[in-house]
Amino acid sequence: MSLLEVKGLKKVYKTRFGGQSVEALKNVNFSVEEGEYVAIMGESGSGKTTLLNILAALDQATSGTVLLEGKDFSKIKENEVASFRRDNLGFVFQEFNLLDTFSLEDNIYLPLVLAGKDYQEMKATLMPIAVSLGIEDLLKKYPYEVSGGQKQRAAVARALITQPKIILADEPTGALDSKSSDELLSLFADVNRMGQTILMVTHSARAASRAGRVLFIRDGEVFHQLYRGEESDDMFYQKIIDTLTLLAQGGERA
Amino acid sequence: MKKFFYPRLAWDGLRKNRQLSRPYLLTCICMVAVFYILSYLNSPMALALVVKGASVVRDIMNLGRFVILVFSLVFLYYTYSFLLRRRSHEFGLYNVLGMGKRNLVRIIAWENVITFAISMTCGLFLGILLSKLAELGLVNLLGGTIDFVFRVHTTSIWQTFLLYALIFGLLMLSAVIRTARANAVSLMKSENAGEKPPKGNWLFAILGVLILGGAYYIAISVSNPVTAILMFFIAVVMVILATYLLMITGSVKMCRILQSNKGYYYKAKHFVSVSSMAFRMKRNGAGLASICIIATMILVMLSTTTCMWFGAEDSLKKNYPREINTVVTLRDPAKLTDGSPEQAAAIIQDYLQEKGITPKDIQEQRFVSLSGVQKDGFIQCDYTTASLGADFSTLREIYLVSPDSIETSDNVPLNLAADEVVLIADGMDFSDDTLTLAMGDKKHSWKVRHYERKDTGGTTSGMGFPIMTVAVSDLDAAVKDLDKGDDADGREIQSIWKYSFDTGLSDEENTALDNDMDEELRERIRDVFTNDAIMWHYTESRAGGSADFYGTYGSLFFIGILLSIVFVCAAVLIIYYKQISEGYEDAKRFDIMQKVGMTKKEIRSSISSQLLTVFALPLAFAGLHLIFAFPMIRKMLALLSLTDVALFMRTTLISFVVFGLFYAIVYRLTSRVYYRIVSGGSQND
Numbered sequence: 001m002s003l004l005e006v007k008g009l010k011k012v013y014k015t016r017f018g019g020q021s022v023e024a025l026k027n028v029n030f031s032v033e034e035g036e037y038v039a040i041m042g043e044s045g046s047g048k049t050t051l052l053n054i055l056a057a058l059d060q061a062t063s064g065t066v067l068l069e070g071k072d073f074s075k076i077k078e079n080e081v082a083s084f085r086r087d088n089l090g091f092v093f094q095e096f097n098l099l100d101t102f103s104l105e106d107n108i109y110l111p112l113v114l115a116g117k118d119y120q121e122m123k124a125t126l127m128p129i130a131v132s133l134g135i136e137d138l139l140k141k142y143p144y145e146v147s148g149g150q151k152q153r154a155a156v157a158r159a160l161i162t163q164p165k166i167i168l169a170d171e172p173t174g175a176l177d178s179k180s181s182d183e184l185l186s187l188f189a190d191v192n193r194m195g196q197t198i199l200m201v202t203h204s205a206r207a208a209s210r211a212g213r214v215l216f217i218r219d220g221e222v223f224h225q226l227y228r229g230e231e232s233d234d235m236f237y238q239k240i241i242d243t244l245t246l247l248a249q250g251g252e253r254a
Numbered sequence: 255m256k257k258f259f260y261p262r263l264a265w266d267g268l269r270k271n272r273q274l275s276r277p278y279l280l281t282c283i284c285m286v287a288v289f290y291i292l293s294y295l296n297s298p299m300a301l302a303l304v305v306k307g308a309s310v311v312r313d314i315m316n317l318g319r320f321v322i323l324v325f326s327l328v329f330l331y332y333t334y335s336f337l338l339r340r341r342s343h344e345f346g347l348y349n350v351l352g353m354g355k356r357n358l359v360r361i362i363a364w365e366n367v368i369t370f371a372i373s374m375t376c377g378l379f380l381g382i383l384l385s386k387l388a389e390l391g392l393v394n395l396l397g398g399t400i401d402f403v404f405r406v407h408t409t410s411i412w413q414t415f416l417l418y419a420l421i422f423g424l425l426m427l428s429a430v431i432r433t434a435r436a437n438a439v440s441l442m443k444s445e446n447a448g449e450k451p452p453k454g455n456w457l458f459a460i461l462g463v464l465i466l467g468g469a470y471y472i473a474i475s476v477s478n479p480v481t482a483i484l485m486f487f488i489a490v491v492m493v494i495l496a497t498y499l500l501m502i503t504g505s506v507k508m509c510r511i512l513q514s515n516k517g518y519y520y521k522a523k524h525f526v527s528v529s530s531m532a533f534r535m536k537r538n539g540a541g542l543a544s545i546c547i548i549a550t551m552i553l554v555m556l557s558t559t560t561c562m563w564f565g566a567e568d569s570l571k572k573n574y575p576r577e578i579n580t581v582v583t584l585r586d587p588a589k590l591t592d593g594s595p596e597q598a599a600a601i602i603q604d605y606l607q608e609k610g611i612t613p614k615d616i617q618e619q620r621f622v623s624l625s626g627v628q629k630d631g632f633i634q635c636d637y638t639t640a641s642l643g644a645d646f647s648t649l650r651e652i653y654l655v656s657p658d659s660i661e662t663s664d665n666v667p668l669n670l671a672a673d674e675v676v677l678i679a680d681g682m683d684f685s686d687d688t689l690t691l692a693m694g695d696k697k698h699s700w701k702v703r704h705y706e707r708k709d710t711g712g713t714t715s716g717m718g719f720p721i722m723t724v725a726v727s728d729l730d731a732a733v734k735d736l737d738k739g740d741d742a743d744g745r746e747i748q749s750i751w752k753y754s755f756d757t758g759l760s761d762e763e764n765t766a767l768d769n770d771m772d773e774e775l776r777e778r779i780r781d782v783f784t785n786d787a788i789m790w791h792y793t794e795s796r797a798g799g800s801a802d803f804y805g806t807y808g809s810l811f812f813i814g815i816l817l818s819i820v821f822v823c824a825a826v827l828i829i830y831y832k833q834i835s836e837g838y839e840d841a842k843r844f845d846i847m848q849k850v851g852m853t854k855k856e857i858r859s860s861i862s863s864q865l866l867t868v869f870a871l872p873l874a875f876a877g878l879h880l881i882f883a884f885p886m887i888r889k890m891l892a893l894l895s896l897t898d899v900a901l902f903m904r905t906t907l908i909s910f911v912v913f914g915l916f917y918a919i920v921y922r923l924t925s926r927v928y929y930r931i932v933s934g935g936s937q938n939d
Contacts, residue, residue, distance in 0.1 A: 058848075079855075082848075082852060082853035082856070083853075085851045086851030091849055091850070097846040097849060098846075100533075100843075101530050101533045101843070102529050106525075106529065109520065109525075110526075110850055111851050113520050113521070113522055114522050114525075114852060115522075116521075116522055118520075119516045119517065119520040
């Protein structure tokens with residue numbers, strides 16, 4: 001059984017007034033195995049964000065199913081959604097989404113505190129993660145005092161600390177300079193090597209080339225996918241670029 | 255088309271920011287209206303309608319006008335700069351799109367002109383409309399002719415127009431200077447610039463507690479009503495300072511202390527609330543302190559002026575125990591016992607009989623009046639040393655009377671030896687066996703025969719000091735040992751004959767009778783006592799005194815209510831703006847928390863508990879301030895012969911409850927705006 005299974009996912013948005021409806025997702029099917037590192041690529045408007053919102057249980061699909069370890073998202077009760085998200089999913093966002101009223105340390109603790117964990121226990125969990133992410137000296141600082149790369153690493157720590165089944169990353173390098181981006185991507189690769197499943201949405205080929213598999217979405221459907229196999233980052237990058245070019249041309253022709 | 259470009263842009267700017275500009279406009283209108291109303295009531299046109307104490311009304315209305323003007327300037331400046339800060343993004347955008355500073359200044363200028371025009375038109379319209387209502391209210395309070403003529407006072411319109419033009423001119427100037435100094439990027443950024451975490455300064459927090467403690471100590475320890483007035487202002491300044499210190503840094507420090515308690519802080523229930531509160535208080539501390547100060551101001555004003563108004567009758571009766579009082583103050587106590595008072599009383603009675611008036615409840619008093627400071631074993635009666643600077647709790651008024659003026663329970667006249675007195679103490683305890691009065695170096699002692707008083711009126715003097723009524727066998731002899739004669743400050747020992755009675759006539763008739771008696775009987779009474787012996791002599795009526803009383807208390811009451819309305823408007827506006835700005839700040843946070851795994855319910859309950867704290871804090875502080883101000887204000891009211899503590903307690907309590915209810919309603923309404931902003935923000939993302 002796959003860790004995450006997405007079958008026949010469809011999402012239709014209705015405008016508030018009148019019957020105009022927009023199909024954001026048409027028919028999305030894919031699955032993610034445990035320990036995999038999957039990148040989802042697509043241009044803006046392709047439905048990436050909608051897909052991620054549904055996978056994050058922040059939004060509900062019009063039809064189709066999402067199964068995490070065989071558990072159907074649509075079967076989760078309204079009042080359990082938040083705790084389900086907290087226990088099973090870790091999030092990394094483009095805009096970091098750190099609360100400016102908390103120090104980095106407290107930002108990282110947030111999901112654990114919500115889960116009712118003890119302070120000593122939280123502290124013990126945090127230290128190894130902080131060390132491996134290289135932010136152990138920054139923990140007392142506030143978001144406004146540190147750089148974007150450091151903020152994003154704190155956000156990764158917050159995602160990891162609950163030991164989630166899967167990490168959902170939404171354009172994690174979108175707001176970072178190239179050096180910080182590379183550092184973050186290496187971090188993701190390291191984390192993945194230790195067995196963490198990652199699903200990343202991006203439109204950066206550089207970012208996608210670090211994943212084990214890349215799904216291409218266009219017009220609300222999985223259009224194509226690439227496996228890295230034994231290829232190096234650079235070779236895989238070239239392959240992705242080629243596919244994107246092909247996609248773009250195909251788009252024009254169609 | 256091009257001609258109206260800037261006015262149009264300015265109008266659009268105001269319209270698009272309705273949520274901010276509309277309450278601001280309403281406040282401007284309210285202030286203009288109230289200013290006009292006060293100006294109108296201050297005009298000869300309106301004063302002519304008032305019967306009682308027109309001159310007092312004018313002074314008080316003038317004071318009210320001044321307060322409103324100063325308050326308008328400060329408050330409109332405060333709100334306007336808030337408005338500008340929220341809109342700096344918009345101006346930054348204009349700047350980026352190619353508008354120079356000059357163009358921006360023109361837009362701002364036009365906005366001010368439009369705001370001014372609207373405030374003036376609506377404010378004056380409303381003011382003129384409501385001035386009739388205010389006039390009716392005032393006339394009703396003070397007594398006077400009620401008519402239904404609608405009056406408009408053009409001079410007041412002009413004054414209002416010019417003074418508010420000046421205020422708006424100043425506001426515009428400040429806005430122009432602000433814009434000229436800023437640059438495009440900082441304008442765009444200023445709203446969401448990274449914010450330093452609040453530290454909570456120990457020094458300021460402790461200073462705040464100390465200053466507040468000091469102010470409270472002053473308030474409860476002052477015993478002298480005269481120094482109370484001075485100390486009250488000092489205490490007020492201290493309280494204001496302490497409130498700002500405590501709200502801004504003290505509260506943050508409090509949150510910090512809670513945060514350092516790991517066991518408490520890292521609980522789902524406290525985690526988000528405590529850390530957000532620290533930021534919230536840092537940002538809103540000043541606003542909350544302002545709300546608290548304004549609330550305290552309203553409460554003090556309302557409770558005091560209503561107490562004055564409802565206590566006026568009581569206070570009047572204390573100052574004028576009968577409807578008509580004739581008072582003769584004499585140099586020589588011998589005149590009190592040589593038969594002159596009887597002759598004078600006969601003159602008055604004949605006069606009344608001629609006029610066909612039967613005096614009722616006649617009260618004839620003869621006493622020698624002294625005042626002194628209670629010292630160790632004696633009472634020092636020199637007026638110079640017993641000046642008002644002394645501790646008020648030791649000040650005594652002493653009335654020396656002849657034995658026959660004390661009513662005994664068995665109607666047997668008191669028989670007193672020459673070295674013996676009977677003493678009745680009011681408002682104090684006196685259990686010594688001897689009474690010693692001192693004047694300079696001279697002293698005179700008596701044995702005290704303690705005496706169970708039959709009449710337990712239990713009153714203190716008009717100023718609130720205890721009164722010692724002392725019956726001595728020989729007034730003349732008692733005083734002779736002490737009297738130093740006249741000195742520069744007047745005479746320290748005064749012998750007083752007082753003839754008071756009720757007439758049962760109307761107020762107008764009583765006033766007329768008082769004037770007639772004063773004029774027609776003056777020479778005859780002076781002849782009886784011989785001119786040399788008389789220090790002064792006058793007849794007064796309660797009705798005549800009531801004009802000043804009601805004029806003062808009535809117009810203070812009126813002003814108290816009117817100013818309270820204005821201050822309430824101001825407080826509402828501050829609360830409203832606070833909710834809006836917090837709403838915008840929290841919307842983003844709300845969104846993040848949801849993504850990180852908080853349920854909507856959790857977020858909502860955390861936010862509403864924070865809002866409630868922020869809401870209750872100023873009210874609680876205002877209540878605390880009021881409790882400590884109470885003894886001080888009570889003492890000051892005592893100076894005005896308002897000694898009814900129960901009444902003052904009632905008016906204070908009622909004011910607090912009414913204000914609290916109103917505050918709660920405003921809070922409910924404004925939190926709706928807040929929730930709309932917060933939930934709207936999370937939908938958009």
